[in-house]
Amino acid sequence: MKSPDISRNAARQVNWGSSKLPVLAIGVGLLAVWQLVVVALSLPVYVLPGPLDVLKALYADSDLLFTGLLFTLKVTVLAFAVAVLLGVAISFLLSQSRLLEQSVMPYMVILQVTPIVAIAPLIIIWVSNTFVALVTIASITALFPIVSNMTLGLRSVAPNLQSLFRIYRASNWQTLTRLKLKAALPYFFAGARISSGLALIGAVVAEFVAGTGGTQSGLAYIILESGVQLKVPRMFASLFLISLTGIVLFALMVFISNRVLGAWHESTVKTEH
């Protein structure tokens, strides 16, 4: 309920509209320079295709690319979902005890800093179902930001609010669901934004390593295959779709984050001066 008595720091949503135009202008400008360079230097299409060649490939190979996109997207979304569920569950456990957190976190860090391309072949060997193996690899890649941020969030509840819940004799379940979970939401979404991108990277890396064929061909495999066949415009078209997927996933996370936190959290509202 608004009223003139409400202080002047009333919040309003961050307006992304005003920042769209410069972004689009830079993008169009770069594409134009790219096309001009290709034409001016008469570069062959197997060395560097121009944006128009990529556009043609997108149209000509749309069926193949769309199938690849769907497959990669399926792996990414599933891996992200697994990372969120597993990550939140691990965070709950870690937040119960400092000792447990200090004991387990180093191993989570080891898992994070070990290059996924080094682990992926092992997982491909251990997991007989290729699709499950791909999801596993992508999930491992996406897991750490969720665990790290969510654990921090669950630990960052204001001490006075925790005392208040004690004074009102809240049960552990009430404190978890009505206080800790909600206080950790901004941390969760910060982790989820990073994690969604990592899930895509994990899916692409996994596909490269697995090299799946047939109907289970994702965008990464199309890049590999097109490279061998010197179909460079198709490689660029796949790359473009991977980037687009990453951007859409990030934008989706920002949208959900704004919807959930929009009314109250500093990260999503702009103060009027």
Place this chain on the structure above:
Amino acid sequence: MDTAVLNALNTARAELPRCDGKGLYHRGAPIIQVDNVSKRYANGTVALERARLEIWSGDFVTLIGPSGCGKSTLLRILSGLGAVTEGSIQWWGETTPVLERPDQKLAFVFQDPTLMPWARVFENVALPLELKGTLDRATIQRKVEEVLNLVGLGAFQQAYPRELSGGMQMRVSIARALVTEPNLMLMDEPFGALDEMTRNKLNDDLMRIQHERKLTVVFVTHSLHEAVYLSSRVVVMAARPGRVIAEVGIDAPFPRGTAFRLSAEYLQYMTRLSAALDAASRGEEIAP
């Protein structure tokens, strides 16, 4: 004297108002008795040493003293949030910590409003009742509206905390404390971060509410003005180690207003408390 007669006499005495030796008359036994309570932290810091305090029903007791004298520690101990190292506390005649006694309703107002930023004003105020889980929705609605009207925020039920000024947020915090109809309200420098005008207004509101609801309040402040204006009794504490060094009864009728603030009596209390605080900052003991 015959034991039965002695018992009857004691019972009759307990029912009569009695003087606590500081100019104040109380009926019956104190609801809280702090008996030689000490609090030492693991690093050896003595936050509180042999503190004694009695609080009667309807009291407005203010704890005042230099920083680090254990005011907030004592308040947390009274709430049951903090444990004592030595000594004992009785809440309504029992040593069972008040947090473990569902029959006693305690409210705590912190220095910051301690509101849940994701919840609207209504949800913040309704929190204690919803956690309790024994009241139906209509009753909760009625009680929340009642206390919000009492603190002058009836029109702001759907606002988020960030949409309110600091003073309004503190009113929400007080409303949340009042919604449970507490037997004891503990307030830890609730108006410390507010400007003078807002503070005076909230002081008047608090005094009115305390008077209307016959609340028992233990209040911590750094402001002598606030202490004299609001309290029925002011407890002066000294630091290093934190201890109670004096108690001053403020024997002026309620409700108080500007006339009291401008009176010679008010000035006398201020002078007396100021001297006690000076002594406290020097670590001197004051004879009762």
